[in-house]
Amino acid sequence: MLPLISQARPRRRRVKSLHRLLTLRLVLLLALIGGAVVWSVDKGRQASELSRQQQAELQRELVTAKERLTQHLKWHHLASRLHSLAVEFNLEFELLTLDPDRSDARISHLTGELITLHQALNTLDLQRERSSGTPLETSLAPLLENVWMLTDIGEELLDTPSSNHRLQLYRDSIDPLESIISTIKQVDDWLEQDNEKMRARVDRVVSEARTRMDEQAGLMTRLQQDLLLILVGTPLVALFMLRGFFGELRRRIEGLERYAQSIGGEAVLLPPFSSRDALGRLAVQLGLMSRKIRFSLKEAREARSEAENLAYYDTLTGLENRRLFYDNLEKGLLAVDRYAEMHTLLLLDLDNFKHVNDALGHEAGDKLLVHVAQALRDSVRHDDHIARLGGDEFAILARHSREAGAELARRLLQAIAMPFIFDGHQLRCSASIGIAVLGDDGDSATALMKGADMALYLAKEKGRNNFQYYSSRLQKRVQQKIVLANEIRDGLAHGEFFLVYQPQFETRSLRLCGVEALIRWNHPEKGVVNPDQFVPLAEETGLIGELGEWALRQACKDARRHSRPGNELAIAVNLSAKQFNDENLVNTVIAIRDEAGLVPGQLEIEVTESLLLEDIELSILRLEKLQQAGIRIAIDDFGTGFSSMNYLKKLPVNVLKIDRAFVSELPGNEKDGAIVEAVTHLAHRLGLRVVAEGVETKAQFAYLRALGCDVAQGFLLSKPVRIEGVLSQRDPHAALLSLGQQTELAFDS
Numbered sequence: 108m109l110p111l112i113s114q115a116r117p118r119r120r121r122v123k124s125l126h127r128l129l130t131l132r133l134v135l136l137l138a139l140i141g142g143a144v145v146w147s148v149d150k151g152r153q154a155s156e157l158s159r160q161q162q163a164e165l166q167r168e169l170v171t172a173k174e175r176l177t178q179h180l181k182w183h184h185l186a187s188r189l190h191s192l193a194v195e196f197n198l199e200f201e202l203l204t205l206d207p208d209r210s211d212a213r214i215s216h217l218t219g220e221l222i223t224l225h226q227a228l229n230t231l232d233l234q235r236e237r238s239s240g241t242p243l244e245t246s247l248a249p250l251l252e253n254v255w256m257l258t259d260i261g262e263e264l265l266d267t268p269s270s271n272h273r274l275q276l277y278r279d280s281i282d283p284l285e286s287i288i289s290t291i292k293q294v295d296d297w298l299e300q301d302n303e304k305m306r307a308r309v310d311r312v313v314s315e316a317r318t319r320m321d322e323q324a325g326l327m328t329r330l331q332q333d334l335l336l337i338l339v340g341t342p343l344v345a346l347f348m349l350r351g352f353f354g355e356l357r358r359r360i361e362g363l364e365r366y367a368q369s370i371g372g373e374a375v376l377l378p379p380f381s382s383r384d385a386l387g388r389l390a391v392q393l394g395l396m397s398r399k400i401r402f403s404l405k406e407a408r409e410a411r412s413e414a415e416n417l418a419y420y421d422t423l424t425g426l427e428n429r430r431l432f433y434d435n436l437e438k439g440l441l442a443v444d445r446y447a448e449m450h451t452l453l454l455l456d457l458d459n460f461k462h463v464n465d466a467l468g469h470e471a472g473d474k475l476l477v478h479v480a481q482a483l484r485d486s487v488r489h490d491d492h493i494a495r496l497g498g499d500e501f502a503i504l505a506r507h508s509r510e511a512g513a514e515l516a517r518r519l520l521q522a523i524a525m526p527f528i529f530d531g532h533q534l535r536c537s538a539s540i541g542i543a544v545l546g547d548d549g550d551s552a553t554a555l556m557k558g559a560d561m562a563l564y565l566a567k568e569k570g571r572n573n574f575q576y577y578s579s580r581l582q583k584r585v586q587q588k589i590v591l592a593n594e595i596r597d598g599l600a601h602g603e604f605f606l607v608y609q610p611q612f613e614t615r616s617l618r619l620c621g622v623e624a625l626i627r628w629n630h631p632e633k634g635v636v637n638p639d640q641f642v643p644l645a646e647e648t649g650l651i652g653e654l655g656e657w658a659l660r661q662a663c664k665d666a667r668r669h670s671r672p673g674n675e676l677a678i679a680v681n682l683s684a685k686q687f688n689d690e691n692l693v694n695t696v697i698a699i700r701d702e703a704g705l706v707p708g709q710l711e712i713e714v715t716e717s718l719l720l721e722d723i724e725l726s727i728l729r730l731e732k733l734q735q736a737g738i739r740i741a742i743d744d745f746g747t748g749f750s751s752m753n754y755l756k757k758l759p760v761n762v763l764k765i766d767r768a769f770v771s772e773l774p775g776n777e778k779d780g781a782i783v784e785a786v787t788h789l790a791h792r793l794g795l796r797v798v799a800e801g802v803e804t805k806a807q808f809a810y811l812r813a814l815g816c817d818v819a820q821g822f823l824l825s826k827p828v829r830i831e832g833v834l835s836q837r838d839p840h841a842a843l844l845s846l847g848q849q850t851e852l853a854f855d856s
Contacts, residue, residue, distance in 0.1 A: 187418030218261030432494035451512035663703035707737025767801025
């Protein structure tokens with residue numbers, strides 16, 4: 108029995124050892140499986156964490172890109188507006204230099220907008236690289252300085268009447284203008300480069316995310332291979348389950364890779380799967396990221412489109428604006444040079460557009476501009492360019508010859524003349540057109556616009572509602588006007604103007620009862636120049652206001668210097684249309700009269716009847732204020748305009764002056780005699796004095812005296828003389844004694 112027992116014990120020990128070995132193997136297998144699971148979970152967690160980090164980084168990049176894109180769009184909007192303002196400022200400056208009669212209001216408005224743009228640029232916070240010396244950092248400060256310099260030039264221009272100084276200011280404005288345009292181009296190029304860098308960074312982050320996903324896919328593949336080696340001998344079901352699990356994991360990773368590659372494309376795709384694990388959450392986050400990217404890109408495209416519309420098109424009419432039209436004009440010049448094409452530039456300005464705004468409001472004016480814009484579209488070909496340059500000024504660039512351009516201008520005038528209904532009112536307008544031919548009349552956009560503007564000005568001179576062509580003769584005429592206008596300004600500054608006075612005598616007593624002040628110009632080269640040679644130009648250029656104010660002040664001083672208490676010299680001074688339409692007219696005249704120390708009734712203001720009838724109600728109001736201040740009012744050249752008895756009885760006047768045209772043929776012309784007799788009788792019935800101008804013969808004087816005319820002036824009595832010579836005359840004309848006048852002549856001496 109003992110041997111059997113001894114043999115059994117070792118066997119039981121061996122069996123136990125096998126069980127232990129099996130248990131150990133199972134434990135080792137389970138440990139390996141558990142370790143593999145733990146390792147897999149840890150790697151999955153790390154991969155998920157990396158995915159979240161990558162997603163957060165990509166989202167940060169997108170937010171940064173959107174913010175920077177928004178700032179860039181703000182810059183493009185400000186830069187495009189600044190470019191447009193700078194070019195328009197330069198053009199208005201040039202036009203003002205060529206035509207000083209143009210209003211400074213546009214320069215003032217442009218200067219104000221430049222100041223606003225300067226403030227906006229100064230506060231613009233473009234997100235940019237922090238490294239020093241970037242193009243933006245080196246360019247933005249000079250840009251602000253040049254904008255401010257251009258603003259200072261504009262403000263100095265508004266405060267400077269001298270044309271020479273304005274010409275110098277114009278030359279000074281060229282450098283900052285060119286620097287502004289160059290700087291805008293540099294900053295635009297840098298921002299374009301910055302956008303490319305930003306796009307590259309976003310692409311890099313997406314690429315890194317794709318790389319991480321590839322790495323994760325590779326990691327899972329290796330894990331699958333290792334687990335397959337470890338699980339050899341485990342049930343096939345477990346093996347198939349593990350293979351199915353890792354196969355699904357791989358398919359999901361590949362699906363995420365393909366989905367990540369589609370982000371930013373045109374097609375809108377849904378996430379490949381949705382689950383609560385890390386990969387499922389990553390798929391959902393990638394879907395949200397895709398929508399945000401598409402939304403940001405859509406906003407960027409819309410903002411870019413809106414910026415382009417603001418930069419190149421007029422917001423009211425939808426036509427091209429000045430900036431885009433100048434670009435097309437330059438392209439037209441290239442076509443003329445390269446392909447010998449014919450192009451015509453037409454510059455169009457509405458006649459009396461201001462009256463529509465004043466009478467019916469700016470809404471009616473805007474509707475009229477839209478109506479005119481449509482009429483222009485309907486009158487040109489589809490490949491012609493139409494632009495609204497500002498206000499009521501339009502431009503057309505047409506592929507026409509010189510002769511065809513004239514036919515187009517006629518069609519445009521007819522189309523614009525068609526009636527337009529607004530708020531129950533039938534509006535009609537006309538236009539003036541200036542035409543320049545590309546190649547023939549200039550080889551640059553600026554030169555062509557100048558030429559067309561000169562032709563437009565000539566069309567307005569010729570009565571409006573017509574068109575005129577630019578020519579070298581017109582250029583010479585404008586240059587002569589500019590030279591003469593500058594000489595007038597210099598003459599005012601150097602005291603070259605002086606006054607002469609034509610005495611006025613009572614027809615009954617031959618007593619000197621007053622003088623009329625007449626301006627003369629002692630030109631340093633031409634000698635004494637009569638007013639008909641420079642007054643019309645002074646009216647065109649706006650210098651008549653300054654010239655007329657000087658004449659009024661000087662006449663009042665002369666009257667005061669040659670008057671004695673109780674024996675004052677009455678003096679008459681003509682007012683120009685610009686002076687009379689000045690809203691400060693009454694205060695200015697009274698201030699000059701009081702400054703000279705004239706007594707009430709000593710100063711007489713002469714205005715023409717046509718001027719008074721332009722705005723009869725306003726004329727009555729101003730004349731009443733002048734008359735209440737003790738200033739006498741005379742209607743000059745009475746009868747030469749459209750005289751209205753209804754208005755005459757309303758106007759607060761003291762004197763009617765019969766124009767020399769009705770006196771020159773007396774007493775032989777019965778019609779002129781009837782007119783003079785009727786005017787004299789009418790004036791006396793209204794309590795007015797009658798003054799006859801241009802009396803040159805004794806027969807005229809005798810006839811006027813017989814009709815009852817109160818006062819006469821003319822070469823028969825005295826030529827215009829200096830103030831000292833007025834009172835030195837003892838006898839207006841010795842020949843008058845033969846008329847039978849025996850009354851002693853009474854003169855103030």
